[in-house]
Amino acid sequence: MQSVAKHFRITKNETQPIATTYATGLIIKWVLNNMNTEIKPIVRTLDDIAKIAGVSKSTASRALNDNPLISEKTRLKIQKIAKDHNFIKHYGASSLSLNTSNTIALMVPKYDENHYDLVRVKEDPFFNKVLAGILSQTDLIGKELLISSFDPASPVKIAQLVNSRKVDGAIVFGATDENEKFSDHIPANFPIVFWGNMRTTTKYKTVSGNDMEGARLATQALIDAGKKNIAYIGGFGESPEVSARFEGYKKAIHHLNSPKFISGFGRYTHQSGEQQMRQLLDLYPDIDGVFAGSDVLAMAAISVLKQKGKSIPENVAVVGYDDIDMAEFFKPALTTISQNGFVAGQILVDKLISIIKKEPDSIEQRTYIDVHLIRRESCQ
Known part of the structure; x- marks a missing residue:
């Protein structure tokens, strides 16, 4: 920009206010005419x-x-x-004005050593995908995330969080029918969203994969590969998620000429998967197909099958669930059911925020994440 001094001479002569005002106006007009800038709408939110x-x-x-x-x-x-517009959100002022904690909780259930517990969180890569989606969305909207564990049979810990006003709402990972007991400890108006299926009709909002359809697709892939004696291995049978996947497996098996249900249940861990596979092979040595309720279990099953001298997929084909990152690079590459855990985490946060804002009528009671088959070497 050329110097303004070359075009105007400005004095401090206070006896000429009209001339000064005129000169100032010319300066403003010159600056505006010589600035090639677009006045943009103000963007704050x-x-x-x-x-x-x-x-x-x-x-x-x-x-x-x-x-x-x-x-x-x-x-x-x-x-x-x-x-x-150099959009940057600021959340501190709104948090103070609304008297909120600006924090939401992610609660992970823990049971005794014979049931679903925090071991799954440690060993299940799918949980990490959901967690990444939750963290991504809370970061985007300026919320803090508090992660803790609780006992589903007596969710006192969540009740304590509610009473302390440390959190504005909670996402609970791992829905079970026991979650209905929450109403005995937690105010009905406290915002909660669950990840996972529930067998019973529930007043709570849930997000889950379409477990029954995913299991049906997995089992059908084994049938299409010519397999007749197909086994199912999964988590504990009382879990609604496991029950839905087992039902999807049975639904597909029903269409075989001589349907036979071969099943094992345990933890979602590699060790449990190996144990289930060994036990089923001892009982049913003619197994030629395995649908596993998670990729971790599928990989454990393949490990045992190889030890038994079985060729994958020629002797036994295997299909997993979740499409974790390792599935593509496993040997053989794992055929599996894909569900987008990252998106699930984002949706969980969106649902919870809608409830916090008292917009429950605008969101569905149950939201299902799409599932589809990823066909790879372990089942062709």
């Missing part, structure tokens, strides 16, 4: 981004977080708007 893009606030939120549920064209458009 996610609502502002959504209005400019002509989309809903939730769509704008997901687009900024690269959620695959939003089309690439829309994502790029909204991300460009945010970038062009």
Whole structure:
């Protein structure tokens, strides 16, 4: 920009206010004419981004977080708007004004040594995908995440969090029918969302994979591969998730000429998977197909089958569940059911925030994540 001094001479002569005002006006006019800048609308909130893009606030939120549920064209458009306006959200003031903790809890159930416990969290890579989605979404909306464990039979710990007002709501990982006992300890209006299936009709909002359909697809893939004696191995049978997958397995097996149900149940760990596979082979040495309720269990089953001299998939074909990162690089590469755990985590947060904002009527009672078969070497 050329120096203003070359075009105007300004004095401090206070006896010429009209001339001074005129000169000032000329300066402003010159500056504006010589600045090639576009005056942009003020963007302070996610609502502002959504209005400019002509989309809903939730769509704008997901687009900024690269959620695959939003089309690439829309994502790029909204991300460009945010970038062009140097969009940075500030959450502290709103948290104070609303008297909220600005924190949500992720509660992971623990049981005694004979049941589902925190071992699964340690060994199950799918949980990490869900956790990544939760963290991504809480970071996007400016919420803190508190992770803790609790006893589902007596969720006193969650009740203590509610009473302490340390959290605005909770995501509970691993829905079971015991979750209905929450109402005995926790106020009915406290925001809670569950990951997982429930057998009974529930008043709580849930997010889960379509377990029955996923299991049916997995078992059908084994049938299509010409397998007749197909076994199922999974977690504990009382879990609604396991029950749904076992039902999907049986639904597909029913269509065989001589249906035979071969099943084992235990933990979602490698050690438990090996144990289940050995026990089933001792009882049914003619097994030629295995549907495992998780990729970890499928890999454990393959390990035992190889030890027994079985060729995969020629002698025994195997299908897993979850499509964890290792599944593609396992030897043989694992055929599995894919469900997007990252997106599931994001949806869990979105649902919880809707409840916190008292918008429960705008969201479904149960949300199912799409499932589909990924065919690889272990079942062709």
